[in-house]
Amino acid sequence: MNVKNNSKNSKNPKNPKKSFSEKTQSPLKEAWSVFIRNKSAIAGLFILGAIILLTLYGQLFYGEDPFEIKWLPFTSPGTEPGFLLGTDYLGRDLLAGLIKGGGPTLAVGFSAATLTTLIGMSMGAFAGFFGGKIDAFLVKITEFFQVLPALLFAMVLIAVFSPKVITIVLAIGMVSWPATARLTRTEFLRIRELEYVTAARSIGMNNFRIMFSVILPNALPPLIVSATLSVGIAILFESGLSFLGLGDPNVMSWGLMIGSNRNYILEAWWPVAVPGVFIFLTVLSVSLIGDGLTDAFNPKLRER
Amino acid sequence: MADLLKIENLELKFNTRHGIVKVLDNISFTLKPGEIFGVAGESGSGKSMTAMALMRLIDKKLIHSIQGKIFFRDTNLLELPEKEFRKLRGNKIAMIFQEPMTSLNPVFSIGFQITETLLLHQNLKPKEADEKAIDLLARVGLPDPKKRLKNYPHELSGGQRQRVMIAMAISCRPDVLIADEPTTALDTTVQAQIFDLLLDIQQELNTAIILITHDMGVLAQMADEIAVMYAGRIVEQGLRDQILDTPEHPYTQSLIACIPKVDVRAEAAGKPPADLSEIAGVVPPLAELSTLKGCSFAGRCPKVFDTCSTLKPPHFRLNKTQTAACHLLEK
Numbered sequence: 001m002n003v004k005n006n007s008k009n010s011k012n013p014k015n016p017k018k019s020f021s022e023k024t025q026s027p028l029k030e031a032w033s034v035f036i037r038n039k040s041a042i043a044g045l046f047i048l049g050a051i052i053l054l055t056l057y058g059q060l061f062y063g064e065d066p067f068e069i070k071w072l073p074f075t076s077p078g079t080e081p082g083f084l085l086g087t088d089y090l091g092r093d094l095l096a097g098l099i100k101g102g103g104p105t106l107a108v109g110f111s112a113a114t115l116t117t118l119i120g121m122s123m124g125a126f127a128g129f130f131g132g133k134i135d136a137f138l139v140k141i142t143e144f145f146q147v148l149p150a151l152l153f154a155m156v157l158i159a160v161f162s163p164k165v166i167t168i169v170l171a172i173g174m175v176s177w178p179a180t181a182r183l184t185r186t187e188f189l190r191i192r193e194l195e196y197v198t199a200a201r202s203i204g205m206n207n208f209r210i211m212f213s214v215i216l217p218n219a220l221p222p223l224i225v226s227a228t229l230s231v232g233i234a235i236l237f238e239s240g241l242s243f244l245g246l247g248d249p250n251v252m253s254w255g256l257m258i259g260s261n262r263n264y265i266l267e268a269w270w271p272v273a274v275p276g277v278f279i280f281l282t283v284l285s286v287s288l289i290g291d292g293l294t295d296a297f298n299p300k301l302r303e304r
Numbered sequence: 305m306a307d308l309l310k311i312e313n314l315e316l317k318f319n320t321r322h323g324i325v326k327v328l329d330n331i332s333f334t335l336k337p338g339e340i341f342g343v344a345g346e347s348g349s350g351k352s353m354t355a356m357a358l359m360r361l362i363d364k365k366l367i368h369s370i371q372g373k374i375f376f377r378d379t380n381l382l383e384l385p386e387k388e389f390r391k392l393r394g395n396k397i398a399m400i401f402q403e404p405m406t407s408l409n410p411v412f413s414i415g416f417q418i419t420e421t422l423l424l425h426q427n428l429k430p431k432e433a434d435e436k437a438i439d440l441l442a443r444v445g446l447p448d449p450k451k452r453l454k455n456y457p458h459e460l461s462g463g464q465r466q467r468v469m470i471a472m473a474i475s476c477r478p479d480v481l482i483a484d485e486p487t488t489a490l491d492t493t494v495q496a497q498i499f500d501l502l503l504d505i506q507q508e509l510n511t512a513i514i515l516i517t518h519d520m521g522v523l524a525q526m527a528d529e530i531a532v533m534y535a536g537r538i539v540e541q542g543l544r545d546q547i548l549d550t551p552e553h554p555y556t557q558s559l560i561a562c563i564p565k566v567d568v569r570a571e572a573a574g575k576p577p578a579d580l581s582e583i584a585g586v587v588p589p590l591a592e593l594s595t596l597k598g599c600s601f602a603g604r605c606p607k608v609f610d611t612c613s614t615l616k617p618p619h620f621r622l623n624k625t626q627t628a629a630c631h632l633l634e635k
Contacts (some may be wrong), residue, residue, distance in 0.1 A: 026456060027411050132365060195406040202359055202401075203394030203421045203472060206387075217411045 041292020
């Protein structure tokens with residue numbers, strides 16, 4: 001009876017009782033609409049966007065070689081026309097270094113974060129989904145990497161395999177994935193017990209499909225946040241390595257600028273401060289975006 | 305008519321902290337095409353476990369052993385490799401769950417989820433699957449199905465979500481549909497609609513339905529045959545009218561006494577409504593059951609006597625179609 005009634009109603013569009021809300025929103029779109037209303041997150045997005053634009057297009061307008069000695073060392077910013085930010089201890093143009101060095105810094109940051117997320121996600125997914133012995137084994141591996149002193153381990157890796165950009169990315173990825181793995185594992189442990197996973201199994205899906213097309217999309221929100229934050233961590237890590245002299249000496253980066261000028265900080269503060277401020281701004285903007293994403297994905301925080 | 309599903313002496317044991325525990329004890333029943341088989345019993349009686357065992361959805365880490373046979377047509381489901389069984393699951397044997405609010409994946413539209421089931425088991429083009437999904441949604445009585453495809457689960461009400469679940473379950477025209485308390489989370493008017501829908505589907509597709517519920521009133525309206533379960537065991541089984549009119553097991557009798565009766569005239573005349581009856585006590589915990597020698601219902605049975613605590617009652621055949629496991633029936 002009721003079934004028939006309903007189908008009749010559907011043919012009659014004037015019936016107001018049966019109309020659903022016309023706007024249909026996916027959970028992701030909904031999170032996005034919350035995100036773009038978050039002022040600090042948007043500020044972060046703008047800062048990061050400006051920095052990316054500066055490093056991508058800055059070279060078109062200011063294509064000076066950052067390694068070339070151009071002028072007297074220790075020229076203060078603004079005192080010499082043509083050297084807006086002054087020069088460093090060798091007389092190299094700081095503005096050129098800032099523009100040229102931003103690209104590698106950001107590239108290392110983003111690719112190391114991607115690597116971290118990929119390794120961490122797959123380890124955590126398998127551990128959390130299968131449980132039992134597989135879980136125990138993968139958790140042991142994760143813990144092994146977690147108790148290693150990250151910086152030392154990365155230094156050893158870079159010292160053994162020459163200091164190239166790719167080695168640095170791999171080293172950062174290798175030492176920072178355990179946190180992501182643990183997060184993914186917890187999410188998988190929680191979600192695999194939920195009813196829609198049993199329901200997915202009951203319609204005949206296999207394990208692989210349940211892992212990646214049922215559980216993973218539901219585990220994504222915290223993973224997106226952690227991936228964003230790990231971009232900031234990776235940038236700091238890269239700067240730290242360069243500061244210690246373990247960066248790629250042939251590729252200009254902000255860390256390298258700080259590292260090579262650090263001995264002369266008492267004579268000239270700006271060659272250290274300028275790239276330092278940019279690292280700070282980049283990491284800050286990434287963190288702001290990460291916080292905005294946390295709020296957007298967590299409905300309980302939204303109300304606050 | 306040939307049996308569609310035949311369960312023989314199904315026995316399921318779990319590993320628990322309290323040791324090995326028998327969860328299902330000697331379950332046997334058969335299901336014919338188009339039949340509605342009701343399974344009744346309290347929480348913890350093993351109704352849902354029977355369904356989960358049928359669908360092989362129980363976590364393997366819990367299982368200590370599973371014995372017996374489950375024949376679907378001529379294949380023993382318990383011996384089928386997982387890969388082969390996956391082809392039946394959701395295709396020939398489908399299931400509807402208790403909680404429509406949580407049984408749908410929240411991050412995908414319902415259209416995506418229905419077509420996913422279709423594409424998994426049938427050789428369809430995505431566009432054909434979309435059209436079929438629209439048909440299915442119309443079939444389960446969702447108004448304006450074409451627009452609904454794009455809706456996400458949180459945009460639908462509980463009743464609508466359960467209709468979507470039913471649409472997914474019947475998408476491949478299953479021979480057996482297991483409905484595990486499909487209406488517990490829904491309000492009464494929606495309950496009636498969902499049961500109407502299930503009856504329609506059963507008649508149209510000749511699907512056999514295993515209907516699991518604690519509500520004898522529902523079974524009185526829907527079921528052809530009823531099995532009453534208690535503590536992992538079928539204690540009484542028979543045709544609907546036999547169970548309702550001549551229940552022989554004290555547990556069945558108490559369950560039927562629990563159906564509330566509304567006497568409108570008496571209430572209008574100002575008489576207080578009759579007290580609701582209950583079965584005193586609770587189902588004994590599984591860990592205790594395995595050490596129990598006698599009948600598991602003995603502790604709560606109004607007609608308990610000496611033998612009950614020492615000997616487990618076997619199934620007594622009362623007539624061609626009715627059996628019950630109670631010492632009182634021994635003659």
